[in-house]
Amino acid sequence: MQFQRDHLETLLTVVDEGTFDAAAARLGVTPSAVSQRVKAMEQAAGRVLVRRTTPVRPTADGEVLVRHARQARLLEQETARALEPAGEGRVPSIPVAVNADSLATWFLGALGEVLDEVTVVFDLYREDQDRTSDLLRSGTVMAAVTADSVPVQGCSSVRLGTMRYHAVASPSFVGRFLGGRAGTAGLDGVPLVDFDRQDGLQQTFLKTALGHAPRSPRHYVPTSEDFARAVRAGFGWGMLPQQQCLADLAAGRLVELAPRRPADVELHWQRWKLASPLLDRLTAAVRAVAGRELL
Template identity: 50%
Template sequence: MMPDLPLDLVRTLLAVIDEGTFDAAAAALHVTPSAVSQRVKTLEQRTGRVLLLRTKPATPTASGEIVVRFGRQLLQLERDTRADLGMSDEGEPARLPIAVNADSLSTWFIPALTRVPDIHFELHREDEGHTTALLREGLVMAAVTSTPDPVQGCLVRPLGHMRYLPTASPDFLARHLDGPLRAHIADAPVVVFDRRDDLQDRFARTRTGGRGASHHRHHIPSSEGFVDAVAAGLGWGMVPQVQARPRIREGTLVDLAPDHPIDVPLYWQQWKLDSPTLAAAARAIHDTAAQALDQTRP
């Protein structure tokens, strides 16, 4: 450990970030809140930078994110080294925090995790366009993202494309989309995952020449609930092909534009860390993605 960043101080900073408050970190570390505060201040004095915003929950500054990321990498290397040496780690399992988008989590991602049974996964659900923020903050060691631009200190590999189909229930189609799609799609009620979800707007713009989806929209922040809402006729929506195909075959969903899906590229970003735990998970996720995702360029 470099002399200016003692491990006990770094561990304390991680505890505050993970637990959210100084009091909760103190309980986790079995010390007093004043001891936690003093350790964080000492670490800030040694680095010459403010590392924490004293909010609830506490959040790292840009400098704090660097120290948090360093601390998590160091602790992971320590765990891997102890495992390689056959040393007891007091029952502490290998733990791997990963950020993943909801649609991947509900379709192909979980089978990948079953290929590495000796790891305890801590999944953070986030939109694929924003999972890199968790990497940058040091909250996760790896992420499924939609950007090929690597976070500092990370490497990137393509996973494939997740295909989305514009779908609606037959009844909804008859009530709201009877006629040319371009004339009605921008005004029809729509289902979106959350306020970051722009897939429906992207599709609508391709059909209308620039208009996004309707402001009459329902926010359903659940992958399974989203599909159920579209099938129930609440609105139209972009559904992952793997979830849409069975319902299209049974007649509960209709593909509104069979020749115009939207393909979202997915990438695997992970720390540049020589970690057997991270390497094993990456292999399993790449192998599963190779089978589950479209590997051709749209």
Template identity: 50%
Template sequence: METNAEHLRTLAAVVDNGTFERAASALHITPSAVSQRIKALEEQSGRVLVRRSKPIEPTEAGAVLVRLARQVALLEAEAAAELADSAQGAAGIPLVVNADSLATWVLPALAALPGITVDVVLDDQEHTLDRLRDGTAMAAISSDREPVQGCVVSPLGAMTYRPMASRAFVERWCPDGWTPDAAAAAPMLVFDRKDTLQDRYLSGFAPGARPPRSSIPASTEFVRATELGLGWAMLPDLQADALVADGRLVPLDGAGALDVPLYWQQWSLRSTALDRVAAEIAAAATRTLRRAEASPNSD
């Protein structure tokens, strides 16, 4: 099918803004014009493209065209930069990154990309692929090695997590050692409802344990909550090592490390900006994740 770039841009705006009215404001047109463009695109494609929910969401067919809209927008931005004889055109790249990676090693990579703007969406590394499928993102850091349709994937390395707690927490909840009984009773921290890392650890160490849990949905504050004794948690070495060294955190289980492999998934699209982002992310992963894998503290 032949698509109208203006109609595709309108579809992406509706999905991004959640309502026809906000999309109209962003595009500086009337809500009626937005409705007409979406209707024309639906008639052309022969599919319903958006669910009139609050907020509006793309259908499966709509997600395909939202991805196309973002690809067209990226290529238009790069072409405009070349025509303006600018080697540093302001191309915008929407990315999905897990919170722990963003808090530890991803930001320096993004800072090394002058001329490229990014729209970072936080999501658990096990749930980022939905963002690629629905067109929310052009690239993602994921724990899934199987590429999404239309994407390519490359390994980044792994983040190592270990069960950690404060000294005061250990004295209160497991003074005689970290045992399955202690793990079943001691308060546990989770990042959010998608966070299964602590439960994965417990399935091997204390099968069937269902300890009380608190949710702390921010990476830095999650570590801080562990340090303050709100609960025990699986923390990445990249965040915990310095706190262990100065005695503010204590490893609970010397054999309890879990390695979470990370992969870079991106659209199969020839884009200078996207390729630059991928290269910097890969370089940062080599400097941090793979170096951590080779360190003496890694199991």
């Protein structure tokens, strides 16, 4: 099958923008023209490529073409940058998926190293490390920090290291809810802090420590830095990356509840197998910074 370049770009824009009208505005054409291009691609492919929902979602076949379109866009941008004088032409954009705790602690340092050398913009998708590989699979992103070591089809995977979490609480929380004694025995039924409703880190820790599912009231604080602030403020206990809690533990602002029982999350870097100098440079920076920051 052969598809016109503007049709591929239209499909990609529809998926990125979420609606045909928004894609039309982005491309500077009418919604009817966008619809006609997508229909022409579907007729050429002999299958439905997008679900006409809000937002628009690619089908499994559509994901294949979205991925191809995103690869073609990056290669065209890199080629244009190589042929044109420095500072001219379109700035390449790389969509990347990363978990919130990595984003808050070490990942931006890796992106900064890339930006010190090349002109590029990053489109970051924040997602749990157990689900970032889904964004690779769908063609939404080109690379991801993920807990999944098995490469997504068409991707390579390398181990980055281990992010270590500690069960911690504020001294005031320990005094109020745990009788002034740090430990895990009294955690069942006392408030905890979860990132969101998909966050299973605290529950997994409690199941291991107590031998059954927890029965605790939960605060939901869906940003990494505010999650840490909530724990420090005594909202509840929670699992914090050691980059966010070691200084507070040393200063007595936090208390470790299970010093001999940290929770380790192994992280991997998956990226498309694409001959791209930008992806190569990004991969090198991510691996270097992770090597310094992770266990």
